[in-house]
Amino acid sequence: GNSVTQMEGPVTLSEEAFLTINCTYTATGYPSLFWYVQYPGEGLQLLLKATKADDKGSNKGFEATYRKETTSFHLEKGSVQVSDSAVYFCALIPIIQGAQKLVFGQGTRLTINP
Amino acid sequence: DTGVSQNPRHKITKRGQNVTFRCDPISEHNRLYWYRQTLGQGPEFLTYFQNEAQLEKSRLLSDRFSAERPKGSFSTLEIQRTEQGDSAMYLCASEGRLNTEAFFGQGTRLTVV
Numbered sequence: 702g703n704s705v706t707q708m709e710g711p712v713t714l715s716e717e718a719f720l721t722i723n724c725t726y727t728a729t730g731y732p733s734l735f736w737y738v739q740y741p742g743e744g745l746q747l748l749l750k751a752t753k754a755d756d757k758g759s760n761k762g763f764e765a766t767y768r769k770e771t772t773s774f775h776l777e778k779g780s781v782q783v784s785d786s787a788v789y790f791c792a793l794i795p796i797i798q799g800a801q802k803l804v805f806g807q808g809t810r811l812t813i814n815p
Numbered sequence: 816d817t818g819v820s821q822n823p824r825h826k827i828t829k830r831g832q833n834v835t836f837r838c839d840p841i842s843e844h845n846r847l848y849w850y851r852q853t854l855g856q857g858p859e860f861l862t863y864f865q866n867e868a869q870l871e872k873s874r875l876l877s878d879r880f881s882a883e884r885p886k887g888s889f890s891t892l893e894i895q896r897t898e899q900g901d902s903a904m905y906l907c908a909s910e911g912r913l914n915t916e917a918f919f920g921q922g923t924r925l926t927v928v
Binding site: 737744745750800801 | 818819846848850855856857858859860863865870871906908910916917918919920921922
């Protein structure tokens, strides 16, 4: 079946530290891959996405590269800020389909201390 | 456009009672999705509509659950005879005709006591 596994949280870092949140997936074919973010008290927001192997998604200083050989889509940011504190979800949409039926990982809570 | 709106934001109910949640999608978005998120887990797909047609239901959606989107605009999710295991955050998302992104509401948190 289709599934997403994220690194266990919570993750606590100091401001300006380097961030990596690991994400691996299991899927048939070539899924589209996503990172969503949920800030406190808000709904899920799309952070970035990649639709084919070797694509790099980027937004707000965050990046993730679609690695088919390792079935991974790790999220990175070179210098985190307090405002990046949130829960981050890795997700996929299996193969090519018309609907946004997302399969999510369990989420990783990130806290950035000043 | 104020985004996807869900009501109520919180609902506490006694076991065995029926509850109904409402989702107002972004105007003119033709697809609407329902997800369920339990504590410490990611959202899980429940069902989705294209306009007023319910096109798919997850096996997670037991017979006690029913969703409607009668005019292709807002949607309701009803849970009959609630059980403690139904306690979760229920999320709604909508998607426009370009099929590029699902926009999520803030969710309805259900607590069954």
